[in-house]
Amino acid sequence: MSYTTNEREFALPLPITQAARRTAQQFANSMPTPDKAKQVRLNTLAVCVVNDYLQMMGISCDPTASDSWNPVVRMCADVADLDVTGVGRLECRPLSMRSLTCDIPPEVWSDRIGYVVVQIDESLHSASVLGFTETADVEELPVSQLRPVEDLIDRLSQLAQPSAAPVSGKMVKLSQWLQNVIDAGWETVESVLHPEQSSLAFSFRSSEIAVTTQDDLDTGIRRAKMIDLGMQLAGNAIALVVELSPESEQRYNILVQLHPAGSSSYLPPSVQLLILDESKAIFLEAEARSADNYIQLEFSGEPGERFSIKVALGDATQEENFVI
Structure with missing residues (x-):
């Protein structure tokens, strides 16, 4: 049949x-x-x-x-x-x-x-x-x-289809932070850093940065995340802090800082903070010296643009991927 x-x-x-x-x-x-x-x-x-x-x-x-x-x-x-x-x-x-x-x-x-x-x-x-x-x-x-x-x-x-370049973790959607949609792992700066460390981070008029009003949305938002570089840190914890603030409807300012966390007052010498473009090329970088209590980089971008933040110390690296 x-x-x-x-x-x-x-x-x-x-x-x-x-x-x-x-x-x-x-x-x-x-x-x-x-x-x-x-x-x-x-x-x-x-x-x-x-x-x-x-x-x-x-x-x-x-x-x-x-x-x-x-x-x-x-x-x-x-x-x-x-x-x-x-x-x-x-x-x-x-x-x-x-x-x-x-x-x-x-x-x-x-x-x-x-x-x-x-x-x-x-x-x-x-x-x-x-x-x-x-x-x-x-x-x-x-x-x-x-x-x-x-x-x-x-x-x-x-x-x-050709495989995309491997990425570390999910893509963080930064613009959604302004609607208080926060990606897992990103906490308030105050919950990650000690008070004396968080006072160095950013000057915001609201310590919690609770996005509840249009004024708050226009001002911006910041979040922090612990960075794990394994044995390279030798007990010196560090935290990545990212601030997003609108410059206009189609442009955002992004400020990135690296801070010591835990009991340490200074960053490990030679730890690097790198900003990578969509093709993974470095377009901004900073390196901690022997007595730096933070390092930072600042840039701006448009909605839909992608970039990565890479923290490196010796052979150990951690990369976070973002889309504005």
């Missing part, structure tokens, strides 16, 4: 080329038993069908780099993988016209970026790409659980 239910309406019919049938038969001829030959034939056809489809969609693949093209592996294992260039391996599982579930052997449950199910006509002249799933952990997958094949293209496009 063929599928006529609604969940099969997104099946993509494709012809099986003569070259694919020839390759499948060649691989099958070297198998020791008729059952193994049938398995390899169908696996090879499924891989060829998916390869042809992805090539038509402009996605580069290399079947010869796949285990299914390796004579030793296909002899010993039930594999039907297709190497998608620069992305990973898709498992292309064949399905007969009479099946409602697709066999996915445990040996292919890992090292795959997805599983595509291909329904192959008994004549071996046509096939339908029924859909795909990103993961598999069952030996019999109901075809009703498959996602549309269009989702496969979206999935491969996402995986093919």
Whole structure:
């Protein structure tokens, strides 16, 4: 029987080329038993069908780099993988016209970026790409659980995107501070620094900087966070303090300070405070001397601009990422 239910309406019919049938038969001829030959034939056809489809969609693949093209592996294992260039391996599982579930052997449950199910006509002249799933952990997958094949293209496009540069922690949204939406880990200056240290931080008319009125929003806000540089600090805790204040509707002033915390009165000598632009290039920097009780940097920016604050001492660093 063929599928006529609604969940099969997104099946993509494709012809099986003569070259694919020839390759499948060649691989099958070297198998020791008729059952193994049938398995390899169908696996090879499924891989060829998916390869042809992805090539038509402009996605580069290399079947010869796949285990299914390796004579030793296909002899010993039930594999039907297709190497998608620069992305990973898709498992292309064949399905007969009479099946409602697709066999996915445990040996292919890992090292795959997805599983595509291909329904192959008994004549071996046509096939339908029924859909795909990103993961598999069952030996019999109901075809009703498959996602549309269009989702496969979206999935491969996402995986093919170049990875962004790694960042430390989440992106802090500074402008939201003015609505009193404060990111986790950022506290009032008074709660992080001792009174004598916090008096050096900033001159605000409200010690709590509670954003409750429009005047407060127009004035600005400051928050502090403890910095952990591990053993490099040798017991000398330090705190990062950031102040955001509007200059106009489309421009903000940002003041960044580094303070000693705990019992220490001075910053560790040579600790660095760096401001990085969106490309991670340094555009401002300061370094503590032997008796500095704080260091600071100041700059301005527009909504949507991104920057990072990096604190460094020797080989130890901590980076905080911001968007205005």
